[in-house]
Amino acid sequence: MQFTDLNSELQNVAIPQSMINLFAQSLYAQLEALALDANASLELFENQAYTEVKTFLQAHIQQMQYTLNSVEILDRMEQSQV
Incomplete structure (x- = not known):
C-alpha cells in the first residue's frame, strides 16, 4: 500500500x-x-485469451490498490472531521 500519511x-x-x-x-x-x-x-477466459486475462488482472489489481488507498484517505478525512 502506498504511503498515505499527510504532511504534519x-x-x-x-x-x-x-x-x-x-x-x-x-x-x-x-x-x-x-x-x-x-x-x-470472464469473457477473455472463456475465449481462451489467457495472455489478455493475465494483463487484465494485473491492471485490475493495480486499480484495486489505488482504490484501497483512496478508501484509506477518505476514512482519514472523515475521522479528522469528528
Missing part, C-alpha cells in the same frame, strides 16, 4: 465537508467501475 503541517487544516463528499462520490464511481469490469476477465 497539513494535518490540522480542516477539509470542507463538500470536498469530502465529492471525493466520496468519485470513490463510489471507481468502485462501480471495478465491479462492472469484473465480467471482462
Whole structure:
C-alpha cells in the first residue's frame, strides 16, 4: 500500500465537508467501475485469451490498490472531521 500519511503541517487544516463528499462520490464511481469490469476477465477466459486475462488482472489489481488507498484517505478525512 502506498504511503498515505499527510504532511504534519497539513494535518490540522480542516477539509470542507463538500470536498469530502465529492471525493466520496468519485470513490463510489471507481468502485462501480471495478465491479462492472469484473465480467471482462470472464469473457477473455472463456475465449481462451489467457495472455489478455493475465494483463487484465494485473491492471485490475493495480486499480484495486489505488482504490484501497483512496478508501484509506477518505476514512482519514472523515475521522479528522469528528
